[in-house]
Every structure is written in structure tokens, then in C-alpha cells.
Amino acid sequence: xxxxxxxxxxxxxxxxxxxxxxxxxxxxxxxxxxxxxxxxxxxxxxxxxxxxxxxxxxxxxxxxxxxxxxxxxxxxxxxxxxxxxxxxxxxxxxxxxxxxxxxxxxxxxxxxxxxxxxxxxxxxxxxxxxxxxxxxxxxxxxxxxxxxxxxxxxxxxxxxxxxxxxxxxxxxxxxxxxxxxxxxxxxxxxxxxxxxxxxxxxxxxxxxxxxxxxxxxxxxxxxxxxxxxxxxxxxxxxxxxxxxxxxxxxxxxxxxxxxxxxxxxxxxxxxxxxxxxxxxxxxxxxxxxxxxxxxxxxxxxxxxxxxxxx
Ligand code: ASP
Numbered sequence: 001x002x003x004x005x006x007x008x009x010x011x012x013x014x015x016x017x018x019x020x021x022x023x024x025x026x027x028x029x030x031x032x033x034x035x036x037x038x039x040x041x042x043x044x045x046x047x048x049x050x051x052x053x054x055x056x057x058x059x060x061x062x063x064x065x066x067x068x069x070x071x072x073x074x075x076x077x078x079x080x081x082x083x084x085x086x087x088x089x090x091x092x093x094x095x096x097x098x099x100x101x102x103x104x105x106x107x108x109x110x111x112x113x114x115x116x117x118x119x120x121x122x123x124x125x126x127x128x129x130x131x132x133x134x135x136x137x138x139x140x141x142x143x144x145x146x147x148x149x150x151x152x153x154x155x156x157x158x159x160x161x162x163x164x165x166x167x168x169x170x171x172x173x174x175x176x177x178x179x180x181x182x183x184x185x186x187x188x189x190x191x192x193x194x195x196x197x198x199x200x201x202x203x204x205x206x207x208x209x210x211x212x213x214x215x216x217x218x219x220x221x222x223x224x225x226x227x228x229x230x231x232x233x234x235x236x237x238x239x240x241x242x243x244x245x246x247x248x249x250x251x252x253x254x255x256x257x258x259x260x261x262x263x264x265x266x267x268x269x270x271x272x273x274x275x276x277x278x279x280x281x282x283x284x285x286x287x288x289x290x291x292x293x294x295x296x297x298x299x300x301x302x303x304x305x306x307x308x309x310x
Contacts (some may be wrong), residue, residue: 163200215240227239
């Protein structure tokens with residue numbers, strides 16, 4: 001049993017600069033991040049497990065239209081929503097993933113169901129939704145997922161013929177995925193990530209978020225990771241697993257492993273974004289090579305940390 005718990009969350013990375021956001025919008029983001037942290041921490045504090053803590057924190061962010069996941073998921077080229085999510089249990093290396101969801105209210109809950117049911121690890125599209133229906137997951141209508149700002153973002157992207165990552169106003173390089181990683185008091189690690197993907201993405205496009213080892217990974221012997229950024233690059237760099245491998249096989253610290261992957265490997269490929277990471281000793285890293293990343297963390301007995309900019 002580790003004597004402490006830690007929790008970190010993100011709400012996406014990208015060109016988020018101080019000048020581009022009103023004081024009011026900043027407050028809204030900070031309040032949403034705080035709520036997600038508090039929800040996850042309340043669970044960990046009473047001895048709750050890391051897996052449920054990351055799930056609870058991600059559900060809060062999925063239900064908030066500010067973030068590109070669940071309710072706030074961005075539009076595809078065809079004007080629809082295709083959400084992806086995954087979750088991983090660092091104790092047994094169990095994992096669940098889903099992609100191409102159109103009407104599931106909380107994709108992370110479906111990913112967990114897939115994991116727990118255990119037959120398959122990854123379900124996509126209509127098959128995933130059917131599995132959700134059979135398992136009593138909450139569904140929502142197209143109207144629920146219609147957020148005017150997101151629709152405007154699609155119109156802008158269609159005009160400029162660009163595939164846009166979320167949190168973008170002027171440049172097509174912002175990301176809005178949500179995620180959480182945690183260490184519980186029993187020494188177990190877990191990670192979860194959920195996204196709407198990229199504005200104006202092609203029907204059927206899947207990014208790193210539901211790919212175990214790319215966008216999400218957890219292993220009690222090393223760390224738990226949840227990524228946000230340009231998914232194509234995160235998949236090529238197998239980011240989350242690479243960090244775990246650097247720790248496991250090379251004996252690197254969490255900090256050093258994150259530094260190499262986020263600031264060297266990804267940069268060399270041209271991959272913009274960031275990630276949140278905790279290790280089994282309670283260390284927390286929140287590295288990103290973009291201008292900003294919505295992020296927060298808390299360690300038992302310490303003040304909460306919330307930040308947006310560099
Ligand atoms: N990584 C996500 C994707 O490529 C996007 C994001 O992080 O905002 O689908």
C-alpha cells in the first residue's frame with residue numbers, strides 16, 4: 001500500500017495563449033478543471049481505487065461543453081460526432097477502448113464496460129454502440145451534442161479546408177481531448193482519455209486516444225499516462241508506452257522519460273501536444289510542447305495545482 005495518492009487531469013493542449021482568452025473564459029476553464037480534480041480526489045481520499053478516480057474525473061470533463069469530449073465533442077467533416085475513449089488498469093494491465101461513437105453520453109464509461117466484460121479490448125462504431133445499449137449505457141441525441149461554437153469551428157475549418165485540432169481560433173493546432181491519471185493509496189495506477197478527435201476529420205478517422213500505448217497507458221511497475229495532441233504523431237511515436245518503456249528498461253525517472261519523449265522525440269517528428277503522467281512513487285509530470293495545456297494535479301496533503309499557459 002502506497003501511503004499517498006496523486007491525480008492529474010488535462011483538458012487538451014494547443015495554441016492557448018494568455019491574450020486569446022477572456023478573463024471570464026479562463027475562470028470557466030479553471031472551475032471545470034477544479035471540479036474534475038475534486039471529484040476524483042474525493043474518491044481517492046477515502047481509499048478509492050485509481051481506475052474509478054480517473055473515470056469519475058473524465059466523466060466531469062465529458063459533461064462539460066468546454067472540452068472536446070462527450071458533450072463538447074467537435075464535428076466531423078460530415079457534421080457528425082465520432083468520439084473515442086480508452087481506459088487502462090495498471091495493476092493487471094487490463095484495458096478497454098472504443099471509437100467512432102455517435103450517441104454515447106460518456107465514452108469513458110463504455111471503454112470501462114468493454115474492459116470489464118473482457119471478451120474484447122476494443123470496440124468501434126455501431127458495434128460499440130450496440131454493446132453500450134445492451135449494457136445500459138446512457139445515450140444522447142444529436143441535439144445534446146450540438147454546441148454552437150463547435151459547429152462554427154466546423155464551418156471555419158470547411159472554409160479553410162483544414163483538419164483542425166480543438167481550442168483553435170486562428171491556427172489549426174489546438175487540441176481538446178480530456179484525460180486523467182491516478183495513483184491510489186493501494187499503489188495502483190490507472191489512466192483514461194476521451195476525445196471528439198479533430199474538427200473536420202474524415203468519417204472513420206481514429207486518433208491516438210483509444211490506442212493503448214499511444215494515447216493511454218498504465219502499468220503499476222512504471223507510470224500512468226494520458227496524452228493530448230495531434231494524434232497521428234502520438235501514434236507514430238507510441239508516446240504513452242514509450243515513456244513507460246524508458247522507465248522500465250532504461251531505469252529513467254518519470255521526469256527524464258517525459259522530457260525525452262515530449263521535447264525530443266515528438267518535436268523531431270513535428271508532433272505538437274502534451275500529456276499528464278504519474279508514477280508509482282507519487283511523482284507528477286505535466287509536460288507539453290505546445291503553447292498551453294489545460295491541466296491540473298493534486299497530491300495527498302497538498303494544494304491543488306491548476307494551470308493553462310506555459
Ligand atoms: N489526440 C486527439 C486526436 O488526435 C486530439 C486531441 O488531443 O485533442 O484525436
